[in-house]
Amino acid sequence: MTPDAFATLATFENLYAAHRAARVGKRRKTDVIAFEMNLAHELIQLKTRLENGVYTIGGYQRFIIHDPKTREIQALRYADRIVQHSLCDNILAPFFEKRLIHDNAACRVGKGTSFGIARLTAFLREHYRRHGAAGWILKADIRSYFPSIDHDILLTRLRRSIPDPRVMALLENIIDSFHATPGKGLPMGNQTSQWFALYYLDPIDRLIKEKLRMPHYTRYMDDMVLLAPDKTELRECLRQIREKCADELKLELNAKTQITPIKNGVDYLGWHFYLTPTGKVVRTLRAAAKVRLKKRLKNLQHAYAAGEFDLPDIKLRIASSNGHLQQGHTWRLRAKLYGRTVFRRNEGG
16 A cells, blocks of 8 residues: 555545445435436535545434344445545455455355355365364354454554555544444445455464464454364364463453364355265255345345335346355255245236
């Protein structure tokens, strides 16, 4: 990052590109329509506020989701989402990409759930070639991860690496715009929060890959999986991970963190992975994920019946779900689900 990187995010061209990215899937929303009715003026106003150093986050709208578990989501107003897109696309993504390990899987170009699924599958196969079906899995994640991220720790690390004072001032404004508890927490709905959350656990990634030299490790946000033939080795890994989380990051591992035999399999990214005695890696959809899928299909049926979505919208969403399902052993499930799902308009709709 150059000392004048801030200028990149505040150009009219990049703000316009960020607007186009932010409106995807939301063009019918009232705030997006209102912004687009006077688009050039709104973007120029945003550009001017950024350049003059008077831009601040406009606050959050809070709502609850239950997918897969109950969470509070904090959503920004539309103009703030545009700033987030420009900041992430033009500054944070290039900055963090150079600093994150290969197996930090979430929210990165060329990564994501498909990458994480493929990596764990490859690790299980490689483990079988070297050690057979015997071995152990450490599954760990952080208790209340986003609400527990410490502002001072995050900002101290960012200040060591970011040379542009205007970028740093903007990051301080964004990070301190939300507190789950005093001095802690990132809003779940912010695009920047995804990058901060990837980066915050980088010391754990470095511990596992560079100090402990564990080859079979993957992380998706705060969800971590390690494989090893020796349970004692994983116990030592867990001890050091727990210690570093507490001492350096002020985080705790949750109660579900455990070491189990490989033959029991492991839950990761909505799938249950297990290794057969013959070395085959089987991926089955977790029961909770099946329930969520059925619920989504029902909601799509209701939305289509009410005229909220057109058929191309429905096909796009079905294709997305189907693409995810094709990553596992789900042929029978797909045939059963989609064979019974019919989309009809309400009479008079």
